[in-house]
Amino acid sequence: FKPVGNKHPAKGMIWASQVAPGHENGLKLRIYGSKGGLEWVQADPNYLWYTPFGQPKQLLTRAGAGAMPVAARVSRVPSGHPEGYLEGFANIYQEAARAIRAARKKGGKLAKDVAFPTIADGVEGMAFIEACVKSSRKNGAWTRL
Template identity: 95%
Template structure:
């Protein structure tokens, strides 16, 4: 009930509760920065004070001489039978990516003009940076809880580095920052 009470949840209903996850994931994977957005927020449940269904159109800042990238997010707390359907798709001039949280060990990669390729967690083609945050052997399921453990592990690496005299975290340390949190709140 707290999610639909603005006194407890703040101004964002479905957008703040689940839409921010999709938004942060899209920004992290694409490396793009938001320019503008247009959102259609609905409260379908009678008497609900916060949105329970949102459609967001995103326009990202251009990189170099490229056209602005665009995206869309649908987040709903009123879609019966559609449980936690987080899915990410990114398409560009070099190809496309598709990842589904319900099946997190697989990433479909389609280089432009070539056949679709299935990349598996810790499988052939995975980079060393992906191997560092792989917690169980290839072929075993890994997912939601391990994602949080990886964030804590990366934060611990950064803290240990900062404690060394003049220490700075390695450039490959990746975890959400205060700036990411502020960006998420600005999105809401």
């Protein structure tokens, strides 16, 4: 991808398949940047590995130490119990309800900590997918996002 504005360029790879043997929805996200890397695996959704450059790998747990306040609000079960797919939808609905209630109050301002995907997020996601497909068709060439 080429930089937009003052943002730094990032090269990415996406591999997707509905028929890969042995990978039942085997979603894994790895992100590497100038300060370190992150890794999250859907099959073990309560954990996020953070590896800052020059430091040991750190395991961050769902709503655990170091999590932001919004993580506690959208965690529905105690630590050590799996939480995931269905609860994710419940969290989106709960946050949307908070936004609707706030909009109905006098002044109708949205709370800054409401956490749900917006139409703009969806449009950005689709633009990202389109750029990935274009890049793939051009053998991984840089593609403007």
